[in-house]
Amino acid sequence: MKIIISGAYAIGTYLAKLLSRDKQDIVLMDENPENLAKISNDYDLLTMESSPTSIKGLKTAGIEDADLFIAVTPNESANLSACAMAHQLGAKKTVARVDNPEYVDPSNQELFKKMGVSSIIYPEMLAAKDIINGLKMSWVRQRWDVHDGALVMLGIKLRETCEVLNRPLKEISGPDDPYHVVAIKRNDETIIPGGNDTLQLYDLAFFMTTKQYIPYVRKVVGKEHYVDVQNVMIMGGGKTATRAVKMMPEYMNAKIIEQNPARCEVLNDIFDEDTLVINGDGRDIGLLQEEGIRNTQAFVSLTSNAETNILACLTAKRMGVRKTVAAVENLDYVSTAESLDIGTIINKKAVAASHIYQMMLDANVENVKFLMSVNADVAEFVPSPDSKITKKTVRELNLPKGVTIGGLVRNGEGMLVSGNTQIEAGDSVVAFCYNVDMKKVEKLFM
Template identity: 60%
Template sequence: MKIIIAGAGAVGTHLAKLLSKEKQDIVLMDDSEDKLVALDANYDLMTVCTSPTSIAGLKDAGVANADLFIAVTPDESRNMTACMLASNLGAKKTVARIDNFEYLQPIHQEFFKKLGVDSLIYPEMLAAKEIVSSIKMSWIRQWWEFCGGALILIGVKIRQTATILDIPLSELGKQNIPFHIVAIKRGNETIIPRGDDTIKLYDIVYFTTTQKYIPYIRKVVGKEHYADVRNVMIMGGSRIAVRTAQYAPEYMKMKIVENDAARCVRLTELLDDKTMVINGDGRDVDLLVEEGLKDTEAFVALTGSSETNILACLAAKRMGVRKTVAEVENIDYIGMAESLDIGTVINKKLIAASHIYQMMLNADVSNVKCLTFANADVAEFKVKEGSAITKRKVKDLGLPKGTTIGGLIRNGEGIVVTGDTQIQPKDHVVVFCLSMMIKKIEKFFN
């Protein structure tokens, strides 16, 4: 595929690095030469120093032959304009990063397609949805639903209270367990497990299961004593904070601590009465305690500083808060945050890249996600008639090493997959693999 990325900022650069590893034909364009120099020398891609809204510049970048044009500059209007121009100059598909939630309403979708903008991506909204999923339960690190919740992925940090420690997975399998362990993060290593692997203390383990067996998993990981989340404190009144408060379930009480008085006024206009807005410095622990930090089950740090967010979550944990979430935009800090036992890490770049990456796949894929801590990806494929995945039982498919099928949804019902499972056309199949292996899996579904 020929892919042109307009904007060498954080999202564009990360996406270009990601895709260049797959040997795609990548062109990264930006009007700042300084941003492009290092990338041109160190990665297998071409850079073009030009404005994304220049017709001549787009022609020079080869937009007429582009399979995918992605505009991810910081300026929403520029992204929209670049996509309109690229589409009219021959790009087959366009994606624009936006900041206006109104554009995402379904009634506007056809309008933007007529203009030449095929897809819109709003990283702050995606991040907020991920935060809300992760704070629904204090004992999980990650929560993701497939087909409206028919199948669930949960990531859990294993403590001493777990009853599944040091038991080979093949032994667990003989007990007819109602879950599938699809990935294990151990230190800096990500394991797609086999039967002889075991779960160790402090592993982050990713399970797939159905809704009714979530209490069972909670029991075997020894976290029944963790309090349910009812009170949430958010540090920083960013756009992600606003969306998080809006998407949170009705039963959750939200408090947002924001240092800027003018921003606080704006927050009170944007949010309803279930969210309390507090004008103050979220780094002031005494203020947070005064505002009820010790009675809070979840603390979410969403300032513009990754370091501040990590330190704030550490302070909250010291005060007894079970669930902490930190926005960490510096990818190099994600591993450090995990080693410091920050509960959930949110990174807009990885979230945006997951959604854009989905658009590159030829198979019918409805979900792609990068597991933030683990060097692994998960994708939901819809099975076509006659595809290779339907020809044999799962154990005989010869899936590449480093991949596993975590579960499937058939006629709206979630099913945990075993080696003897026979996948059928129209099934939705959830596949886990080490990072950048999704393209190798794709051929089984075509």
């Protein structure tokens, strides 16, 4: 595929590096030559100094042959204009990054499509959704819902209280059991498990189940003693924090700790009296104690500094907070944060990449989520009539190595998949894909 990315900032640079490794034809555009100079020669991509709204620049980049144009500069208006122009000049699909929550409302998507913008991304809102999903279930590291929770994937850190450690999966997760283990992260290794594999202490295990069996999964992994989150303390009052607080269910209470006095005034104008805004440093132990950290079930650190967020979460954990969430935008620190058992890690670049990756696929793909902790994708495919995957049972499909099918939704009902399952056209099928070309998986559904 030919992909043109405008904006060599955090998301654009990350995407360019990620997609170039997939052997895509990538052009990265930016007005600032210093931004482009930061791209290593180790990556197979072209860089080009140009404004995103320069017709000459777009044509020089080869926009008439582009399969996908991605505008992720900090300027929302420029991104939307560039996508509209790219569409008129021949780009098949376009994606624009925005900062206005009104623009991502489903009711407005048709308007943007008429403008030539195929898809809108608001990374801060996507990250906020992940944060709230994690807070709703204090015992879960990651949660991913298919069709409003008809099928659910749960990433869970296994502790000593887990009932199913050190037993072959064929004994604890057979065709008649209400969950499947679709992946395991063990130290630095990602495992797509077979029947003889076991769950071990401190594994991060990914369970696929249906909504009604979530309490059962909670029991077998030994997490029933985890209290539900009601009081949340957030360090850093940026856009992601603002969106997260606005998305919180009514039973949660939030306190925001922000160092910048001017930003505190802005936050006070945004929120009502139910959200307390505190001017201070969230690493200040005295301040945390004064503000009731001992009675807080979740601590979320969302400053722009990864080291600060990791340190703050470690401090909160030592003060008794079970659920911590850290924004870690520097990918070099992700493995460090995981090894320190920080909890849920949020990375806006990875969140945005998941959304954009979906645009690259030709099959009917409802949703794609990149799981940074296991360096894998979970995708929700809808098979076409006469597609390969509908011709045989799952056992007979000879799926590519690194691919497992965790479940499907048929007529609104979630179902786990076994070797004897016959997938039908129109099903929503959840495929877990590790270290595999998604195009190969996609062909099964077309």
